[in-house]
Amino acid sequence: MTDTTSPAAFTELVNLAARTLGAGVVAANDELFAEKENLIVAAPAEFRPHTFGHKGQIMDGWETRRRRGAGADEPHPTDADHDWAIVRLGVAGVVRGVVVDTAHFTGNYPETGSVEGASVPGAPSPEELAAAEWTELVPRTTLRGDTAHEFPVELEQRFTHVRLNIWPDGGVARLRVYGEVVADPRDLDGLTFDLAAQESGGVATGASDRYFSSPHNLNSLGRAAVMGEGWETRRRRNKDHDWVELKLAGEGEVLAVEVDTTHFVANCPGWASVSGRDGSGEWFDLLPRTRLQPDTRHRLRVTPQRPVTEARLNVFPDGGVARLRLTGRLTEAGRAALALRWLNLVPAAEAEQALAEAGLSAAEAASVSAARPFADAASARATVDALQPQDTPDGADTTRRRAAIWRLLGV
Template sequence: MFEELRRHHINLAQPRLGAEVVHATDDFFADKARLIDPAEPVFIPGKYDENGKWMDGWESRRKRVPGHDWCVIRLGVPGLVAGFEIDTRHFTGNYPPGAELEVCRSVGAMPNDEAGWTKVTPRLALKGDDRIYVPVEHREPVTHIRLNIFPDGGVARLRVWGRVAKDWSTVDCDKRLDLLAMENGGRGIIANDEHYGSIENLTAPGRGVNMGDGWETRRRREPGHDWAILELGRPGIIDEVVVDTAHFKGNYPDRCILQATADASGTPEEIAAAAESWPVLLPEVKLSADSVHTFREEIVSLGPIRFVRLNIIPDGGVSRLRLFGRVVR
């Protein structure tokens, strides 16, 4: 279930997309902000703070009155939610036995009870030091998530799997945008290798913060080259390609080629098989270490495209891929 959520969606509750935990009824033992930390949760033996054992997640105190604890996450961009991942790793005697999730759409940073909260899961049974994956059916874009825990305790991480729901009706067709940007709905579909870094990072906002914040493959010891397939947030005509190898110095690809198409369908594996014969958008170009490479004149006119295949020769790491152009309605 996790692989299906991950392969078809992104985590909408990413701080780099602007997501934030805006409220918690109680975070006495562990700061609510840690709930959406992109790093894997850790346990540090012997680490304490002024309130007790330091835990990597959100943890409320033991409740001595009726009721339950809850927190609210504001997504950085509106999204269509497909499922949730609730992670209680390292919480063993202090996890909540139950949880429930609600969603709403609100212009305010912190919605009130009049915001039209919709329950999208039943009461879920949780275990300690565990992860559960919960698909949901909700067809409307949302901006906020409310995680209710019963009655109290700690949750290491919450991931909100879905797709960005950008309102393209408000976008001027003459405006140039990075149509592959995560905040515009761009996403990675499949790569032949993600040993050191996910293809999702290629579409992330800003420049990579370090070598781990990019897509990097293992060292290739056989013939061929590595590749990744991505989907633009909206079909468009591309007039500029930016390949950023920030932080990749002894492990950047020597060259790259971009292929593209307007339409693709099927499973990720079926799309990958068809992509081998897609027409070339950017012919083979040379890359260098830790640099922003901008290509304009080299781009082949293919008309509107929606999917791209980035071929890196022979292997290595790329921090970001940007495809600038204009939306086609």
């Protein structure tokens, strides 16, 4: 039985199924008692007793009708009969753990459940998702009522959607899908963007204090609607300061910094600085210690010194910050590393399509895809160079193939 007495380590990662990142519940076979959209509501589920609507007690979750058998002689559902809901992840990524929360469902929770994942690029319809290839993330397992079930996942694959299955029927309050964002490098080509943003793969990796709210709020999408949607520390009683460290989407050059204290009025830090770190492990200033004003977006241009892979926001002495933005651009090495990770993690069909679109033949794309995972960009290029020549002039194949892998990986 899953231990639910303490949070699993994966719950400290980004919730890929957060509506603030763009997640949505795109389909469900039934939602007669309670709407499927409740599954990804950010707040914990609530219960208000004796609150009845036209279809019964109003539940803060997703709840299906009671299943019945084929007829009077077979009144019970079969072992295969089950309900399901499909969630589009806000950002695609590697799933490290899932929480299936049956909070407040006591006499109406499912007997068992499972979770599957699929990778379908673009904006597929429910019909296209139904026909997709689904991979088991959490095998069918027993569920309990009023319990947050934590399931670690150990699959090295990128997913865009998850499907929650429940047998034979019942209700689930919340579904959380924690993991690591894996952006499509083609979406970032030639752009300046927020290198720290969750949607691009930036993630908070450590913080001195998270008493009032999570450091993951710092690099969420959009602006904070209330103070609780930022990062805030307790009041410091010594002469030190607070900080958050973030891993960036990839190695890049920071061109501008935004420190947003919106909604923080009497608890805004007095000053802030931003440091960067590269492969050497040495921290250096991106933004020197700068005076902050309450409830203000501070937007500051900076001069790139050298590429960074990590950043650290320091606030003096304590307080709250709504958002941190680090606008910049990937280096060639950063773009190549991002692309290689993406290529290694997408399903074979998706990798073959991307390689074919870059310029390889279908047969060549299938051969390169089958050779994954690649340890580094050089091994990917070597695999392309080793492909058998086609009926083209001498050297033309190698030139074409190298151009194709360069377009995809930048090597």
